[in-house]
Amino acid sequence: MLSLICHSLLLIIAKGQSNDPYVRVAKIIVDSSQLSSYMHFLKEGVETAMQQEPGVLRMYAVAEKNHPHRITIIETYASKAAYELHIQTAHFKRYKQGTLHMVKFLELIDVEPLFLAAKIP
Numbered sequence: 001m002l003s004l005i006c007h008s009l010l011l012i013i014a015k016g017q018s019n020d021p022y023v024r025v026a027k028i029i030v031d032s033s034q035l036s037s038y039m040h041f042l043k044e045g046v047e048t049a050m051q052q053e054p055g056v057l058r059m060y061a062v063a064e065k066n067h068p069h070r071i072t073i074i075e076t077y078a079s080k081a082a083y084e085l086h087i088q089t090a091h092f093k094r095y096k097q098g099t100l101h102m103v104k105f106l107e108l109i110d111v112e113p114l115f116l117a118a119k120i121p
Contacts, residue, residue, distance in 0.1 A: 021057065022077040023113045029105035032069040038102045042071075045095035053089065055082025058118070076116065 030038045042061055049056045058076040077083040086092055
């Protein structure tokens with residue numbers, strides 16, 4: 001599966017698609033009574049994407065301290081094509097279907113990367 005994703009990503013980029021980083025923010029409100037189950041799906045989805053998808057560069061999921069059911073996910077992909085491949089994976093579809101009844105609000109925001117920096121300990 002990984003080699004298929006890598007091959008597909010290379011083909012899309014080779015066909016002239018932009019490979020500028022693609023950054024998306026997801027603002028989510030989860031049914032607080034299902035927060036624990038939601039976190040299980042989220043953790044599994046993020047870990048699998050980071051391990052299996054070379055086009056997924058960063059995924060940061062944070063919750064508001066006083067409102068842990070309000071979650072923001074900041075995702076950075078190698079390109080828009082890498083994002084398109086991500087949403088077709090089995091693990092993303094499992095996350096999406098598994099959490100559909102848990103999510104009370106979802107806003108997806110395409111953002112323009114200004115400064116991307118990270119220190120790896």
